[in-house]
Amino acid sequence: MNQAELHRLLSLKSQNKKGGIPLTSLYEQRLATNLSLIKTQFFSLYTEKEHKAFFYTLLDKLESLFKDRPTELQKQDIARLNSGNWYQSEQMIGMQLYVDRFNKDINGLKEKIPYFEDLGVNFLHLMPITTRPTGENDGGYAVNSYHEIDPKYGTKKDFLAFSKKARENNMFLMLDFVVNHTSDEFIWAKKAKEGSQHHQNYYYTYSDRHIPDEFEKTLPEIFPQSAPGNFTYNAEMEKWVMTCFNTYQWDLNYRNPEVFIEMLGNLMSLANLGVDVIRFDALAFLWKKLGTSSQNLPEAHTLISLFRMCLQVIAPGVILLAEAIVAPRNIIKYFGEDTAEGNECEVAYNASLMALLWNSIATKKASLLVKSVTEIPEKPNDATWINYIRCHDDIGLGYEDDFVRVTGYDPSAHKQFILNYYCGKLEWSPAKGLLFMYNPKNGDGRITGSTASLLGLETALEQNNKSSIDYAITKILMMHGIILTYGGIPMIYAGDEIATLNDYSYEENEDHVNDNRWVNRPMQNWSVVSTLKKEKDSPSAIIFNELKHMIRLRKEQIVFADTNNLKVHSCPNEHIFVYQRTHENESIWVLSNFNEVTETLNISWLLSIGVHTGKNSIDLLTGKSFELIHNELPLKPYEQLWIKNISPS
Structure with a gap:
């Protein structure tokens, strides 16, 4: 217990x-x-x-x-x-957003509570809103205060009024605790720069390069292009300070118990x-030790x-x-292991699922996805995941090399293929993404871009190709259908519900031009939202209304509450991802075809996993029983089914 x-x-x-x-x-x-x-x-x-x-x-x-x-x-x-465990409920639907980019400020956000309620969202992750340096500040993750609201968003009084309104509307709120570092303008950093040895000990500071150089032998580089290395020289202190992320973000020294108590x-x-x-935020980095990567210690x-x-x-x-x-094997540890099981975090990002879904889109196969998710140890009963397709950050390719080899790929070549597929290096790929923080030393890189652009909608619209537009819409809905049904809290990234494309305006902003993650940090387009009811055939309207429909279905089915009731099936068709959610005697099977052509499943295999066929089962998404052709179930390109058995009348 x-x-x-x-x-x-x-x-x-x-x-x-x-x-x-x-x-x-x-x-x-x-x-x-x-x-x-x-x-x-x-x-x-x-x-x-x-x-x-x-x-x-x-x-x-x-x-x-x-x-x-x-x-x-x-x-x-x-x-x-x-x-x-309220956070495991099938009623939980999340959205991540930047307050100012969503609707100006905190009061503007409060005005949009009816928008969230209409879509079915009741859990908001607000990106950092506390004070931060002007200019570069890592999107607010360089903090000047943990509780004072940045004036651009409003006042603390505004936020307290908003959080009270959220409680009255049964909405949950999440904010970031930047636990690994502060900005170099934080009060402790200021006192350290003024010469306070007491506050210099709140950080990792060194008068020469001896220890920093020893650390550098094993520390990875987080931002090798924009912030190479892990230490920055501060002329005011005449010391080197550990800055694993950016030069203006000073890593906290938790070896000092005062730091823990203050934090x-x-x-x-x-x-x-x-x-x-x-x-x-960045909790894997909290403890630093020479001779190690200083991650996950x-x-x-x-x-x-x-x-x-x-x-x-x-x-x-x-x-x-x-x-x-x-x-993946390290993520599960943040719920707590052995005597600490269930005594660390209640929730964790399902980053592996996110990365594997993008892999399946590029390869058109679910084999690596199935292999990876079935090999991860089961999480504690009282823990849950945040399942997401996209967030404010880049997409990392955290695949297990051994699993990649088992599925027939060379890990290095496979990673390069994924980067090429999403970052404009393959002429036939419909994806429009950007390469982020490529490290030529080891071939590692990440991907930025909006969900809609990465899934081909931007390219399809440019080509004015109706078939390609339909494919892109279906892919977007399939990906969201998975996070809505997989087991955990689905987290929609603001703008994805209306198919927002890449925002290239960041290139004209001197504070953002060197960080292409801003391509997927757009302003919420309320002009598009205002047309959703009029232009029902637009990609934005189709996606919004279908998402709204899927969210309602999720909330109606108790099997989607996360009680470790997920079973992933090894499907004989490598293009189709199949899993089952069960509550007592009730089950729902989710089938997703990752291929751009129709794929089929044999009736005998469907019966072997418990799926009834023909009129004895319905697809919840359409409300219709599904048809078999020559004893096979066809799934159209990127089609998804939520199959529920029904009792004969």
């Missing part, structure tokens, strides 16, 4: 007592329950002999942070705790804005679990999302 389950049992038991138990008493109950784990984790990172005083400081911090949490949110914590306070300042889910997992245990004591209704874009 993980700690969340234990807190739920204790809370429910407390509610049964006459008059209930005061919120403060429930806090003390949670502290007593987690204290031994918190102590163990803390002293496994920070030796007890040297850091005992800091542990007592942490205990005082927990109490003060609980007292600072608004009563309304404390009550919501208990309600959320008692409601079970716990920053975490709670974010939670107290009324946030339900906190996205731990055991100490990083301990640190994350320590954050989680403390958060459960203060605000048990708030959950954590792991932004760990790492190899």
Whole structure:
């Protein structure tokens, strides 16, 4: 039993007592329950002999942070705790967006709540809205504050009003906690540059290149083109500072217990804005160690679990999302393993599924997808995924080389093929994407571009080819159909619901021109939205209305709640991806054809996995029973079926 389950049992038991138990008493109950784990984790990172005083400081911090949490949110914590794993519900539908690019500011966003409700979205991931440096700031991921709202978005009062409105409309909110680094304008960095040794110890700072050079032997480069290396010389300090991401983002030194305690306070300042889910940004990088890649280290997992245990004591209704874009076998570890199972993050990005879906589009085959997802260990029962096609970031190609070889490809050549397919190097490819951060040293690169452009809609519209336009629309819907049914929270990237194409205007912005990820960070096109009801045959209207239809179907089917009820079938047709979702005696099978020609499945195989045929099954997407031709089920190019057996009348 993980700690969340234990807190739920204790809370429910407390509610049964006459008059209930005061919120403060429930806090003390949670502290007593987690204290031994918190102590163990803390002293496994920070030796007890040297850091005992800091542990007592942490205990005082927990109490003060609980007292600072608004009563309304404390009550919501208990309600959320008692409601079970709300984040695994089939009702959850997410959207990721930039506030200013979606509709000006926080108040503009509040005006669009009816838009989200119309589509069926009830969970918003808002990209960073706190203060950041002017000019380059990595899209807000270089933070000057963890709780002050950047004036371009409005005020803290505006956001508190928005989060209250969201709660009233049963909407959930997620914000980023940039846990690995601050900007070089953050108050600690400013004091460090002014000469404060105390604050220089909040970062990795060195007076010469000896240790930095030792680190560089094993540290990978995150942005080899725009920010090569992992250290930046600061003339004010006359020291080298670790900057794994960009020169203006200083990595925090969690070997210093004061950093953890201070960052716990920053975490709670974010939670107290009324946030339900906190996205731990770049958490794989949290612990640095010479001679290693300083990614996915055991100490990083301990640190994350320590954050989680403390958060459960203060605000048990708030959950954590792991932004760990790492190899599939490493992603699963961020839910917690062994004695820590279920005691790290409740949610993680299903980055492997995302990358594998793009691979299947390019190869027109599902074989690598099936091999990869069936080899990943099962996640804990109380954890779930964020399933997504696209996000604000680039698309990495995190495939397991061994799996690539098993499916008949050379890993290096295959990666080059995928990059060529999406980045304009193959004349026959309909994809319009850009190559991001290509590293000639190892051939690694990533891909940028909007979903619609990567799936061929931009090319098809340029060619004014009706058949190609239809293919692109069908591909877009198929990809979304998978994330809506696969098992977890589907996260739609704002603009994808109306088939937004690449935005090349970033090339004219001096702050963005060197970062082509901005090609898939467009302004929301409200002119297009205003035409959805009039121009029902436009690609934007077709995609919006079909997505709306699929979202409604998802919410009607309890099998789509994530209870580890997913079974991926090894399909005899390598072009078709087949999986089954089950709840009690009810099942839905999702079939997706990744090929540009019609593919078929034999009736005997369908019967072997439990699918009834003919009039005994319906496709939920169309409401019709499907037809067999010569005892085979045909799937048109990029067609998807949601098959549900029906009882004979």
